[in-house]
Amino acid sequence: MSFKTGVLNIALVLLLTCFGCGKAVSTSPNDAAPVGGTIVATGAFSGAVTGTVSVYSMGSNSYIIRLVGLSAPAEAGIQMIPWVNSAAATTFTLRAATGNQNYNLTASGTLVWNKIVIRSSSQARDLDEAPLR
CATH class of the missing domain: 2.60.40 (Immunoglobulin-like)
Known part of the structure; x- marks a missing residue:
C-alpha cells in the first residue's frame, strides 16, 4: 500500500466516523x-x-x-x-x-x-x- 493510499484510507475512516452515522459526536446532555x-x-x-x-x-x-x-x-x-x-x-x-x-x-x-x-x-x-x- 502506498503512502497516499494509506492516508486516503485513514481520512475516509475519520470522515465516516465523524459524519457518516452521526454517532462520533456526543449528544448526551450534561x-x-x-x-x-x-x-x-x-x-x-x-x-x-x-x-x-x-x-x-x-x-x-x-x-x-x-x-x-x-x-x-x-x-x-x-x-x-x-x-x-x-x-x-x-x-x-x-x-x-x-x-x-x-x-x-x-x-x-x-x-x-x-x-x-x-x-x-x-x-x-x-x-x-x-x-x-
Whole structure:
C-alpha cells in the first residue's frame, strides 16, 4: 500500500466516523446540578434504565427533577413521568436517552413524591421506574 493510499484510507475512516452515522459526536446532555434548593426525594433505576433521580424543591412551588447518569434504550420519544400523590403529574419527553438532565415542574400543596417512570411512547410500555423516598 502506498503512502497516499494509506492516508486516503485513514481520512475516509475519520470522515465516516465523524459524519457518516452521526454517532462520533456526543449528544448526551450534561445539565449542571441545581444551585440551592433542598433535595426532597431520591431514587434509582435498576432495570432496563440505569441512573439516579433527585427531586429538588426550589421554593415557591417550583421543583427540579434531576436525572444523573441516565442510560435508557436508545429510541425516539422516551418519556419521563413523575408520580406525585399517587398520580401522574405530567409527562416530559427526554432530550436524550443518556446523560444528566434537569426538568422543571410547578406544583402546589402537600406533595408525596412516589416514583419516576421512564416510558417508551413508541411501544406504549413502561421501561423502568425509580421508587422515590
